[in-house]
Amino acid sequence: MNPLQARIQAWLENNPARPFWPLPEGTPDFVSNDYLGLVHEGVISEILGEAPREFWRGATASRYLGGDHLAFHAVEAAAQALWAQPHEAALFFPSGLTANLAFWASVPQRGDTVLFDREVHASIRQGIRLSGATAWGFPHNRWEEAEKRLRQATGKVFLVVESLYSMRGTMPDLAALQALCARYNPYLVVDEAHTTGILPGGASWAAPLQPLARLFTFGKAIGLMGAVWIAPTWLIAYLQRRGFAGIYTTAMPPLIAWAVAQVLNRSAQWEPQRERLWAIVALARRLLGQAHVPYEGLEGPIALLSLSHPNLPLKRLYPPTVPQPAYRLSLHAHNTPAQLQALIAALQQA
Incomplete structure (x- = not known):
């Protein structure tokens, strides 16, 4: 092993993997940045199809x-x-x-x-x-x-x-x-x-x-x-x-x-999506508080959850992106109250 390879190998062994991670098919999206749901709802596909x-x-x-x-x-x-x-x-x-x-x-x-x-x-x-x-x-x-x-x-x-x-x-x-x-x-x-x-x-x-x-x-x-x-x-x-x-x-x-x-x-035209997005953010604040699930943020459609459970339907973050391993919760205009309640029930069990 040459010196460069040894240095790189030591780094790899001492830092967590960062695999590419597609959202599993059929899983509610609490991960992406598609906050208004324009991709989820097919709006972007329709607009692209209109292009000359x-x-x-x-x-x-x-x-x-x-x-x-x-x-x-x-x-x-x-x-x-x-x-x-x-x-x-x-x-x-x-x-x-x-x-x-x-x-x-x-x-x-x-x-x-x-x-x-x-x-x-x-x-x-x-x-x-x-x-x-x-x-x-x-x-x-x-x-x-x-x-x-x-x-x-x-x-x-x-x-x-x-x-x-x-x-x-x-x-x-x-x-x-x-x-x-x-x-x-x-x-x-x-x-x-x-x-x-x-x-x-x-x-x-x-x-x-x-x-x-x-x-x-x-x-x-x-x-x-x-x-x-x-x-x-x-x-x-x-x-x-x-x-x-x-x-x-x-x-x-x-x-x-x-x-x-x-x-x-x-x-x-996207004002209805904005209204739905901020409504689900407000609901998340209320439900997480009632469930006593600690979180940081939700001043917009993002929260940081410092939970140690390894199998939540959220993206797990590692240093140096965050100081300590944590989960990022992302909310969207298309998330439903039922989806959010199911997620919070899973968080309570973590």
Whole structure:
């Protein structure tokens, strides 16, 4: 065994397996990010079937090398109409991961400081590392700790949070975050991946904060893939020219982008799904409380359950995704009260 293989083998032996895991056929979905049920209900399949035949092809290259397409501009226009202020524009990326890498590796620079909630997505943290900026994490939603760091920060100071944290199911305290930004005026950036499309009217969670930039992603409630940054026009122009993760990646098939634009343009049609989703979230809070099942989150359609039972119909998470092994519960507009009650009965026996 060569030294590299020995090092890799030692790591494999000391870390839990991460197998790919399809949802078993016929099992109620308490796992995916299809929060509005647009995939489950066949809406996405119908929209894809409506696409003109000329969209059914690969992009063939990056947007900078002949791979640009009207479909990508349609997504940007739809996103701007939903979420942008008059001074802002949108820039489309193939995924939230590439969008985060593009932003964080190029906007903060050496000599700047980035403060981040320690629960932010791995793509944010990796992008910050590439920037060369000083990076300080603070404990999850602990604003007094963030404030201590803000007092010490140098250069241009960035603060990044998520609107809904993908593992814990918690949100930032909007009033506390607003007060902190008023006192120290950092460049606030909000990743809205897990609230994209699910709030009443399809609204932006972070809009009242007037942040520097907001990221919306389309692989969760929207049911497809891709992401857009909404930011001032000068920052979008900079990202387009310098965001390496967008420049050096092949664009997605136009068919997918066309479908994303259709979902965004029809946002008002998904209000019944939003209402059902938030009703099942409220029911889950009540039933879990009555059953004395401990959980964290459910400030949106996500909860973290610290249970040790190995055979629950949920996705089991392991470090480094979470500090300790736990289960993630994900709720959807199509989950029924009966399904939820059956799940909670299984949790009580765990």
